[in-house]
Amino acid sequence: MMITSWRKRRAAKRAGKEQQRNGNGEMELTIPRDFRCPISLDLMSDPVTLSSGITYDRESIEKWIEAGNFTCPLTNQAMTSLEPIPNHVIRRKIQDWCVENRSHGIERIPTPRVPISSIEVSEILSNINVASKNQDGEVCRALVAKLKSLAKESERNKRCIATNGAASVLSKAFATFTTVSSSFDENTTVLEETLSTLITMLPLDRDAKSYLGSVTAMHCLIWFLSSGDLSRRRNAVLALKELVSSMEDQRKTLNLLSELECAIEALFKLIKNPICPSSKKASLTIIYHTITSSSTSSSTRQKQVTKLVNLGIVPLLIETLVDAERAMCEKALGVLEGIVDSEQGREMALDNPLTMPVLVKKILRVSNTATEFSVAILHKLCKKEQREDGGVLVEALQVGAFQKLLLLLQLGCVEETKERVSELLKILNLHRNKVECVDPMDNFRDLKRPF
Template sequence: MISSWRRRRAARRAQKVVLMAGSSDEEEAAASDQVELLTMPNHFRCPISLDLMKDPVTLSTGITYDRGSIEKWIESGNMTCPVTNQPLSIRSLDVSPICIPNHAIRRMIQDWCVENCSFGIERIPTPRIPVSPMDASEILNNIASTSSRGDRQGCIQSLAKFKSLVRESERNKRCFVTHGAGTVLSSAFKEFSNSSSSSSSSSSLLQENNVIVFEEILSVLPFMFPLDEDARSQLGSPIAMHCIVSLMRSAGLCTRRNSVLALKEIVSSSDSGGNQVEALAVIDGALEAIFELIKEPICPTATKASLVITYHITTLHPTPTNERIINRLVEIGLVNLLVETLIDADKSISEKVLGVLNGICNTELGIHTAYDNSLVIAVLVKKLLRVSDLATDFSVSILWKLLTTRISRNENEVGDDALVEALQVGAFQKLLLILQVGCGESTKEKATELMKLLNLHRDRLECIDSQDFKDLKRPF
């Protein structure tokens, strides 16, 4: 920290010398006056960052710091004053040190900024007072009480206050998380879902007044991720997931994005995620809604969330019901969509797409549909060693399922054509490299078996060309 300050001081001095070099006496005097005017008073600097304080606060030791700097210091586990090394007084309500806003210093800094505005210095804004634990508890209690009474308007008003405070600062967000905001929001969503389901028809789930409160809850819920187990249990109830799926199918883009993020949180973080994945997959229109988010992307975050949900669906424990679910995904065109997406996908998308495709190839219909796609073998071979170790493992597994399944069914002519195609696009060389650089035991066994099959057809074409790998990007 000290060396950084010394470097900045040396840089300022060097800049002063450069400005004054070659100048006349008058210009030199003017430059000297300018440097003098722009010198920041030491008591305006934060002792930690050495930068101008934007929100000065004073600790119990009497030392003033910028709020952001001292909070980072405390969050790192330090409970002493950085300057005096004295222990900090603790507030009993939230077990955090007492930071008193120093309004006098803040006004002095603002006045200094205004006086020097001609030199490009902007006035620091008056900071908002962080939410107190008492205020956070009051807002959350209002959300809980209004949702239990079915008071949509009151709940929406409390949610608006909640959203405004959470967006103001990271500190406010942490305060709400500490007081169980995730559970309160999830419970409120479930309460309104239950009240909606008790109406005369299922279509009333998305009446206008219901949609508004659902959208408001989902808009602030991502701020509370990851949710605890109780919150995931509330949000993952069957009636709540029905409402989320309905919103994914008929609401606006932002709500569809927030809905799929909520579903991802339910299925990927819960200890009982398997049961909730099965419950989600059998909801009418759920698979189609997730498919549409992959086919017509809203944003990368929503696409990745949709792929994660689909991955959990395709990796369910093999049962006749789960196989029918995967076959439904194949029937609506997911395999071809995944192959097309894989062509120009980045690392994160590629890993998720390959994971989903690997799960789909656990079924006979999935293998048959993937094999019928003319691009699948070339694209899979291209992804070997080019994305990541995980993507390579998935690609080898899919190739193994596609090629060995054809051979085992005595479809020799079709299987031979596929092996020749794999040789033509360089599968043998890449599999050999995978074995040389090392891989997991399962991937090693599959790669070895594939190489044995490919080796039978190497005499049918020249398949080794060192130039094929001159631009190969390896993940090691």
């Protein structure tokens, strides 16, 4: 009897029974071992075989290879080729198994698309070069659209396209079609398609920025920025942000932005009525560089600040700061610091009842960068206070600025910020007798302390 029972168990094991009972006595489905990826142990959706003969799920093995591994994970053999081969036999078996077990809630895995190869990408990019050289906008647009469609299919395709120099080719094509005629209207379709595809390749490499930074290309970007099409405006501001963030292209880009009055107004509109968070952040970044960079003259910077203040940038920034997430908060504070350098900007900030509460609240709550910007703005606002009644200084004390700054000094900060904090504490201390004593812990109840 014991031998018979053992033989039955062995036969069941060899047959690879796909069902077993769980703790409640119900039948549970077990995925056959050959259908599982040796890395993730999950059912393979796109089985591929390496040169070692072992089959893995494409996503898992590609992550392994991208991490710098050149051996088979299971056998540890050196791979003679890093190009996985689709295993159609296993895939069809998995699909059949899924169909057979539909009653268990198993859905049939779709037949995966074959990823694009480097050779195919190179061929498409070569054809785009030829089409742009021949000024054939229709053919170029079709090729670029095909490239964008392939990039959308999978992250693997997108990486393959990007690593084969697509950004440089697309930037060159964009720049070429901006010089074809005196009006961008004639090539709007191909320019929009090219820019839209190029944005998916961010961040751009040096060559791509070089082409995109040409005078005609930047004029086109600024024209797009001022147009009514939302997608066009979003793509244009993201491209300009790439150029402004690069020191090599910053001077040329900022000078051109400063020359065209419509550019600053278009950026302001993207902050006031943002298309998406990324476009708003990009607009704030460009404005920050425009009003603070030494790449432009002080008179030009002052002119831009005046224009922004007249447009209503100060209340807009304060409103943004009320509940902004970290990145947005840092950018808004950076722009506000540049704005309060001007007398008109300071007056607008001081007239806003939310300025002091918001600035004090941001200290030690968001990030070191946000804290440094907040202290710098407070320093500029309080240092200029001349009224005998204390004015803004009393207001700062009422919202807990003294306690916050004292805590910041105790916790430590960079030297420049420390000097500003020390000076602020001396200025504020002269007016402390004008403010009722408050419990300092009330101001720090929700503070995330690093100690």
